[in-house]
Amino acid sequence: MSASSPPSPTTSGVSSPGSPDVVPEWNVRHLKMPTAPPSRISDSPLFRELRESVAKETVAVTFACGGSVPVVPSLVDAAEEADDEALRATSCLPIDLRWDSDEKATLSSETKLTLPLEPNTENNLDRLIKDMTPATFGRGGEHVYDESYRKALKLDPTRFSSTFNPYELGIVDTIAQTLLPSLRHSQQTRSVKAELYKLNLYSGPSGKFKAHVDTPRSPTQFGSLVVCLPLEHRGGALEVRHKGKTVTFDWSNSKDDGKGASVGWAAFYSDCEHEVLEVTEGHRLTLTYNLFCVRGNGQLGGNCPWLDATHLPLYKTVLALVQDDGWEKGE
């Protein structure tokens, strides 16, 4: 599944009829920006910056990406109407969240939330807040809790589960194509693995995480993914910075803004400074994932211990063929 595939090749694409090994390619580095179009816009410093940025390494300027997925009560209608399976990836169902409580004798119905919040479930949100613990951060090799720097709560992934799946919605594919584009046509195939790291809650007033850079968990971690679940709040924009540029992801929302519920997401490289601005009202509830560059599955041959070849439909045919006398004699 691919949420955003590159446009088909144009004159700038490399296409070689008769040579199946050469895949037609759309690569932004092959794009020729118009040279000095006869309009005032070409003199604009912004146009010049855009031209220079595209001409340089695209990777160097695309340090973050993100989007939002509308939440709909049911997927069936929209998909049937358009008769298009791909439509399923452009919206998602309300998200169920379940967690373990330390409180004795808690009913499972009390440790479940559906987001956007269903009527009369505010008590469950209160329960979740009680069951979460203060979120620390790394300082000088230690985990510290300092509300003047980070005011948030957390739950470890061993203590909760959710129905949200960034793979199903094409978010992980989009990240791979946007943040690892240079690998798209390399001989080595690689994929992105998103590993759930935490559930975090930044509440108003004054929930925040001041400017910091995340610590990669391993040499293969290249970034982070933040997913903002549909819960009403104001403030709490995420700012991601790299080489003097800032990209802002503002997922604040309320029932009255007429926008409809959605899930916001942002991904960025590990070396980007980022900051969660103060949440002024409500609750900003997020899932965070560590993003790893992993071996892709483009080269199954010889390295696929989990695939049992004896269950492939052609196995018996090939077996019969190699056991045939004629085969051994090379006839």
Ligand SMILES: O=C(O)CCC(=O)C(=O)O
């Ligand atoms: O919630 C966010 O937008 C970012 C959180 C963050 O920076 C972190 O958990 O390290």
Ligand SMILES: [Fe+2]
């Ligand atoms: Fe962070």
